[in-house]
Amino acid sequence: MNRFSGKIAVITGAAGGLGRDAAVALAREGARKVVLMDRDAPALAEVAAQIGPVAQIVPCDVADAASQEQAWQQYASNGALDVLLTAAGTVGRGTRIEDCSVDEWDRIFAVNVRGTFLTIRHALPALRQARGCVVTYGSTAGLAGSAVLGPYSASKGAVAMLTRSLALAHAAEGIRFNSVCPGSIDTPMLQATIHSAGNEQAIAARHAAYLARHPLGRFGQPAEVTAAALFLASDEASYLTGVSLPVDGGRLA
């Protein structure tokens, strides 16, 4: 498919697993420029090398207002923006709310909520020019509560409502906002969450318990999240805005 032929896309968190996967897929589907934002510049260079000449590296710490300012100044010469994917996010240390320090709480919200807010606020003028669209990266933990990832869950809940409010505020300008909500995806983040259960027995129990909650009986792959995100970003979803789409193997259903 060539759904993004001639389009310009920005991906935050482009050095992370999901962001990187989406950036590569957008390039494969014909995007004429794929702007990679992340605070890990060396890792961005690797992703850019994988993508080739359509990649542009823009170092950006999404949580930092000054860094965002600089990043979008660097973006400016690209002009109109067709597709924005806000994949930057952190699960933090996976602490429960009771055990969460103020610093940890602030860090999770700075990346997941302030980062998404700042990215979109900076991108809006360019999105307006293209009547572009935005896919935020929420989480099933942002749609249902989580005992083990409470602070993360709260932050992703904020992302869901940020997305819906933006969908309403900018629909008249033709800018669509939707959210892809990964469930248990087979990434280092999921493995870390499972391994934080404690000893080997507890880890095995948590692994089995997580799997049992998924009617499809398996964890998802990053490519399956990307496929859903790119659908939301494509013209195939032209009458969708304000949608939170779980990609979770039926967990929430």
Add this chain to the structure above:
Amino acid sequence: MTAMQKNAIVTGARGGIGRAVVNRLVADGVRVLAVDLDVAGLAGPGIESLAVDLASDDAPERIVRAARVLGPIDILVNNAGVGGSKSLVLSDDALLDRIIGVNLRAVLRLTREVIPQLRTPGGCIVNVASVYGEVGFPGCTAYAVAKAGISQLTRQLAADLGPKGIRTNGVAPGVIRTPMTAHRLESDPQYWRDMVQATPLGTIGTPEQVASVIAFLCSDDAAYVLGQIIAVDGGWLACRSHAGA
């Protein structure tokens, strides 16, 4: 692109959304059994058709028999539905029976018959629900109740069939221009205010915009999407109580 020939059953195939779904699936290389009360004009390459009243007792059996010529079924799109609903006190037994009968009972009966014929694993079911099945809306009790049943059926099937590798999802169209809504769009100013003006994107959806979402749900791109009802409504459901505010 598709290595394996896929086969689909689409009900309500002659209606606005149904016709668009048939066209889209055929364009994607899927062979379709197109089912409707009247199938005049539905013929074409890649399309088998069957005229049947879904509410009749033998409809599921006849549909499955007709589908045998295609081979194992990969996709069932439960699209057929009737409108004409009213508020409860204005709904007589005949109206309740007709709307619940076609929009809910017939879907349960057909799906029950098709499940054993679905490719396992790999088959998928897409139900056409409605935004009216998700929130309260005046003047359409039986329709809304039936469509809420379709949404819940989607989740039940996800739970029951997911472990076998059969995915069930749904779409909830908002205001879409079809033969079913055309008259109301022109003649009912309240409907226009509540639906079109309250749709954030400010446009009436097209059947093709619904069909493309159904095609996504049928595709491998949705391989990890299960038990979801995707609103295809220009933002109506996500924002309905605040539109214009």
